[in-house]
Amino acid sequence: MTDDLPVPTHQRNMRLIGHSDQGGRPDGVQLMVHRGYAYVGHIFSKGFSIVDVRDPRRPRPAGFVPAPPNTWTLHLQTHEDLLLVIHNKDMFAQAEMADEKAYYKGTVSSHAAAKPAGRDWSAGMAVYDISVPDRPRRIGFMPVEGAGLHRIWYTGGRWAYASALLDGFTDYMLITIDMADPEKPLLAGTFWLPGMNAAAGEVPDWPLPSGRFGLHHPIVDGDIAYCSWRDACLAIVDVSDRHAPKLIARKVWSPPFGGGTHNALPLVNRNLLVVVDETVLDHGEDGFKPVWIFDNQVKGNPISISTCPAPKDRDYHAVGGHFGPHNIHENRPGTFVSEELIFVTYQNAGVRAYDISDPFRPEEVGACVPPAPATMIDPRPNRARVLHSADVSVDRNGIVYATDFNAGLSIMEYTG
Template identity: 55%
Template sequence: MASEQFARKNIDFVAYSDQGDRGDGVQIMVHKGHAYIGHMFSNGVTVLDVSDPKRPRPVNFIATPPNTWSLHLQAAEDLLLVINAVNIYSPNIHIDKTDYYTKSFAETFGGQRADFAAGLRVFNIADPAHPREIGFMPVKGFGLHRIWYVGGRYAYASASLAGYTDHIFIVIDMADPTSPQVVGKWWIPGMWQAGGETPTWSGWRYALHHAIVAGNRAYGSWRDGGLTVLDVSDPTSPQLLAHRNWNPPFGGGTHTSLPLLDRNLVIVADEGVADNCEDGVKHTWVVDVREPTNPVTISTFPNPAEEDYCAKGGHFGPHNLHENRPDSFQSSEVIFATYQNAGIRVYSVKDPFRPEELAYFVPPAPKKMYDPRPQSAQVIQSCDVFVDKQGLLYVTDYNAGLYILEYKG
């Protein structure tokens, strides 16, 4: 593909893959020269050999059980952790995406009757091209959503469990990877319906998207419920240090909270979840956590402005951030973010009170739609980004496959 096809600044095109004609990518991990890509609609995980990043090639596909998605995953050491949950967009289930983003999961799912797998699958990836399943942790409920695992004993996940209104925070003991066990839980009071709790909110979706753990603290993103800081020094008993929610007046959708602890900052991305900005223009926030019991918002990232992205169609605004994982590119000043129909963005927070945009890359519209929802616009929806130690960006999309890029800053 010629670079002239792309709207870009300080980012070069390296390669493209349709992921074996499964262009619907969500979370991506690059590990041992291989990319592991969870899918939104293709019900499985694609494995790409990216040892030569200019020539990515599919080498494997791990299918999920019927009506089950595995859109999020984590790779660390010799383990690949893959979520299993009900695929709400499976044709014989189908939940409207507006309902999915605005109502609790307990409200939108339950009347449907379908078999699906719910839990966590564990694969050995000593041979990175050929993951071998070694364990499965089933849960009662609708399944897991996203995980944080960088090796060691504990993994941290969001899980929709029976008796709760929506996804809560769980801690998983990985001491025996063939038999993971849930050992800790935390939720926003009001979510435990089976325990007699009643939500104090209405018209919003309070649900943990996921938490990133740094040191003994977990920074959780609760969609319309905002940001939490948990003390997880005792993984079996997480304790709340702070809860901040700017929704309302701002539009919610909190998706990713990235701690930069050497600078006492957390970068918080609020996801745009409605077409044509019908849920408002969302922001990426810079939060000061010098006092962990009193997080303070000090600035927001500048929003892409080289064209009218609200009028472009599809979702506009933040989605995910490169999460500074071990064995990847790590920086406390340069932030990589996906902005859906505005592509991939690179920002500097050298001055946390005045974030600056450094670079961007907006791929062309997808040539093929994998999304079965009839109302979905055929526009780019950059979803997730992983940046390797060499500074290469691996960017997924709900329909447009994988772009491998190089930041030139």
Template identity: 60%
Template structure:
């Protein structure tokens, strides 16, 4: 396939600046940029890569850290001169999950066998800590916290407390865990919260259907409140004032009638708003329209939905193929680009979309960029097609936007609107 990697299929108030094939490992999930280097978790390459982005028009592969056998490092966080990387089962390397629906329509603990405490496993599981201050761009591992089934994603902006979604023996799916990072060489669990019905080993019984994925994707913590994206269970608001004993403030679920898959819950500073994204996880629009919602959270115990972002309208992406719909948003991390009115999001086969929520009741699209088709597939699962799948997004303080893809490498772009 011949592809001009710097010629977008569609662009509005955005332009491409640079591209990297990440040293030939073009599959990317979460991306963090710190000190002129991008740290990128892989979906299929079992590890994470480092890309030198000090010249954004000419990014250069700068390193790769291989994960242990059968393990992926899909998510990571950077702060305080440290890099935190998850270790969990490489789900899509397992033939049992060649059809994505077999993972997204089942409880993780049941699918991976960890719900039974005596189960065996062949992957590495936990939280790895790397020093990136001593030699920027050259991670040096200094610590590790074992977690029985593994971790999916982390929220950590520096300091003592990190927050992870953890798969623990005896639980049906990923739960919320607080982690004490005061000694980075020895992070340790401080507390946990699970929805009632998740602790199977304690005799609890789920009240939800077996094909509903009631597991935490991750939580964003603002002050003493954790806003948890609990996949098919929707929004779980938790009080974390006592990190050893997180407690429920409110659980709100809109699935059904909507499709579930809640992925991000971003509080908007100073506006009593929460942006909540439901992730599209299946090809060919099989899981239907997924929304990015805006909630009024003046009362955190009573979140009220007030609007949804308009879906892309420049072409019919529902019939383009592969995944169509939201996957991720830029999460306004300290030290990165922060805005109370602009929301940067990825829509997989519909690329990147920027929304203006100045009027929270009438959000509007103000920017878009759809990269061209990838030059080839890193995703070797049956039936996959060479269609752009914009995945994660990070916007640095200067406004440069870094976007990963399952197959196409790292794109660096800029919003010009």
């Protein structure tokens, strides 16, 4: 353990064991911990970083891959010797997005629109060879016409899945990607909710501009994609034909609840579904955003049976910034996999562990709240200098890694 390890503001059954500023780029969103290295996508630092975490108590910056101009590479996936990285228009670099409410309300297509000749960002998916973990070597790219991709799901094999904002559509939708040749990935299939294909004359039937009807990302089990569709909530999609996905069912709880659905994780052996609604506004302005537990015995009709309790160790609304869920550990192959213990980032309330062995009565069993960032790398005006725990990944040894918008990579141990 390093002598200058930050002191958490709250710990229970979890302890901070390591920390990294990621080579002076302390902002992070999605991370993958793979073969002793953490791959961290940045939201403000224009690229992605590699951190050597073979000794999690002494993480070391190991590399940085810059993004193309005006391009986000904030989400990524690893499997064996491959790293898949999204390319998308850097939305937060735009003046009109300085107020983050603009990103989470209504359609985003107007902010991403540009004629191909005037497009000044890279849109698509890059594929890297990471057989040498700290030296990613780009071997392939799948371009798309539009803003680009947001987040990918890939656990090996022929097929990857992603959310993409393509020309002519109002927001992000589901795409399937043929990875038969990783050097030449191909867009194979598309699926969107009715009303999203503006170029074809479809008219939205949802209450614009109050909500985002756009896919955050899918998690795929077999031939079923559980799609977190933000304010459109949950869409369950049959992807048995990867070239022509079809809707199985939709579950909608916004309104009356706040929406912003971010993750939908199937717990296959228990017929459960863990669904996270992301808090996206300060001081709880966007309403009730819980971690839901659904009974998923009938795949076309999951039923909500409980929510995980929100942290109560202090008044986090008074802390400022975002208080509420953002992300969960997604039980990826090769990582810590549990259907009873789940880990959630709660933004200004750090990382929380929940025991859901009784799905009707989830219980918080661990917490670690690192301190607020010493400095802010977020360039947007009037952002509170508070913690914003973003993504969480738990390795096969049970070590918990969490990114933050400003406060670097926190490495924790669950002791419960």
